[in-house]
Amino acid sequence: xxxxxxxxxxxxxxxxxxxxxxxxxxxxxxxxxxxxxxxxxxxxxxxxxxxxxxxxxxxxxxxxxxxxxxxxxxxxxxxxxxxxxxxxxxxxxxxxxxxxxxxxxxxxxxxxxxxxxxxxxxxxxxxxxxxxxxxxxxxxxxxxxxxxxxxxxxxxxxxxxxxxxxxxxxxxxxxxxxxxxxxxxxxxxxxxxxxxxxxxxxxxxxxxxxxxxxxxxxxxxxxxxxxxxxxxxxxxxxxxxxxxxxxxxxxxxxxxxxxxxxxxxxxxxxxxxxxxxxxxxxxxxxxxxxxxxxxxxxxxxxxxxxxxxxxxxxxxxxxxxxxxxxxxxxxxxxxxxxxxxxxxxxxxxxxxxxxxxxxxxxxxxxxxxxxxxxxxxxxxxxxxxxxxxxxxxxxxxxxx
Amino acid sequence: xxxxxxxxxxxxxxxxxxxxxxxxxxxxxxxxxxxxxxxxxxxxxxxxxxxxxxxxxxxxxxx
Numbered sequence: 001x002x003x004x005x006x007x008x009x010x011x012x013x014x015x016x017x018x019x020x021x022x023x024x025x026x027x028x029x030x031x032x033x034x035x036x037x038x039x040x041x042x043x044x045x046x047x048x049x050x051x052x053x054x055x056x057x058x059x060x061x062x063x064x065x066x067x068x069x070x071x072x073x074x075x076x077x078x079x080x081x082x083x084x085x086x087x088x089x090x091x092x093x094x095x096x097x098x099x100x101x102x103x104x105x106x107x108x109x110x111x112x113x114x115x116x117x118x119x120x121x122x123x124x125x126x127x128x129x130x131x132x133x134x135x136x137x138x139x140x141x142x143x144x145x146x147x148x149x150x151x152x153x154x155x156x157x158x159x160x161x162x163x164x165x166x167x168x169x170x171x172x173x174x175x176x177x178x179x180x181x182x183x184x185x186x187x188x189x190x191x192x193x194x195x196x197x198x199x200x201x202x203x204x205x206x207x208x209x210x211x212x213x214x215x216x217x218x219x220x221x222x223x224x225x226x227x228x229x230x231x232x233x234x235x236x237x238x239x240x241x242x243x244x245x246x247x248x249x250x251x252x253x254x255x256x257x258x259x260x261x262x263x264x265x266x267x268x269x270x271x272x273x274x275x276x277x278x279x280x281x282x283x284x285x286x287x288x289x290x291x292x293x294x295x296x297x298x299x300x301x302x303x304x305x306x307x308x309x310x311x312x313x314x315x316x317x318x319x320x321x322x323x324x325x326x327x328x329x330x331x332x333x334x335x336x337x338x339x340x341x342x343x344x345x346x347x348x349x350x351x352x353x354x355x356x357x358x359x360x361x362x363x364x365x366x367x368x369x370x371x372x373x374x375x376x377x378x379x380x381x382x383x384x385x386x387x388x389x390x391x392x393x394x395x396x397x398x399x400x
Numbered sequence: 401x402x403x404x405x406x407x408x409x410x411x412x413x414x415x416x417x418x419x420x421x422x423x424x425x426x427x428x429x430x431x432x433x434x435x436x437x438x439x440x441x442x443x444x445x446x447x448x449x450x451x452x453x454x455x456x457x458x459x460x461x462x463x
Contacts, residue, residue, distance in 0.1 A: 056456070103412075106431075107428055109412070110429075111426060338452060346456055348411060
């Protein structure tokens with residue numbers, strides 16, 4: 001039996017908060033060499049301003065990977081297979097290739113577009129609340145509320161049959177579980193692409209009224225199947241692992257701050273700023289997608305040679321007192337504009353308007369349906385999910 | 401004072417519309433559109449906020 005690897009420093013938390021050592025790095029040298037989940041030495045960036053600089057400088061800090069770059073333990077594959085498995089993954093591309101794909105997708109995620117979706121999202125939220133009411137109390141909020149809402153929404157938007165959810169929900173969660181061996185995660189990624197291949201082939205023949213259909217109708221001859229599969233796989237993964245964790249962890253955060261919970265429940269004007277503050281304070285994405293330096297650089301006075309991995313700690317940047325006063329406090333009234341919860345630079349979350357809309361509908365709807373919502377387990381027993389690219393909860397037992 | 405938007409640099413995050421919807425909009429592709437010639441006085445703070453929030457630094461205030 002092999003011993004479980006230690007959770008890397010930049011992913012460790014005490015409940016909601018990054019551990020004190022991360023703050024200590026931010027307050028001292030700002031940049032430190034740490035060991036990532038795969039045992040590689042990486043440069044961890046911790047200050048708000050430095051993170052913004054790194055993420056907005058795609059020329060010196062690349063999302064692409066130089067030829068010959070392999071993760072430790074990854075099986076050898078041909079260049080051709082590698083290119084095929086990376087095609088369409090916006091998070092692995094730099095401009096101008098990145099901009100080309102992003103521009104095809106953005107019409108689907110404008111604020112106006114999201115407003116048109118609002119009634120349907122509200123319907124989905126109500127449906128899940130009905131189901132939760134029947135299931136409990138007590139009930140697991142993650143299974144009944146936090147996961148199914150974004151899952152249903154992204155499936156409808158993208159054109160993925162929700163009936164297949166058992167497979168892709170499990171696959172999505174495990175694909176970003178950094179405690180799993182790399183070969184296992186690559187295999188999950190491969191299975192995801194096989195599944196998506198069948199959907200892309202079907203949509204090529206009969207494009208529907210969804211994102212996959214739109215991409216094929218409007219850009220079908222400029223996109224390879226590999227690219228379509230890559231784009232759709234990324235959207236499916238991102239649609240599952242982000243908002244669901246915000247909904248679960250955010251509900252727990254509000255339950256621990258009853259006055260702020262009451263404001264989100266009772267005051268419609270409080271909801272928008274509350275969502276921004278929860279995004280900041282919870283910072284569920286543990287680091288931005290690792291960047292590779294394309295040249296020798298200097299951050300916070302620390303020299304980093306070309307070809308090194310740079311990890312930007314979003315939770316640390318979002319709790320930097322140079323960015324915001326009393327950063328350790330959750331204060332839903334302040335709104336926290338300028339937080340790094342959605343990243344920064346050209347890779348700023350494409351789905352941000354969707355995520356915001358889902359949260360703005362779901363939090364108050366939950367709290368109004370169950371005005372006496374309470375934890376049905378001891379806070380100390382709540383299972384946080386730390387060793388994962390996205391921080392979250394494994395489950396959350398609630399009563400009402 | 402005016403605000404200039406570089407539509408080639410815009411990544412369609414929509415943060416500017418959130419910060420100042422009287423001054424910015426998105427076209428059908430999500431790309432920023434500036435709605436006013438001169439920034440109204442009472443929108444100045446919102447516009448400054450939008451410039452700060454823009455993830456791709458596509459916005460610039462000019463005299």
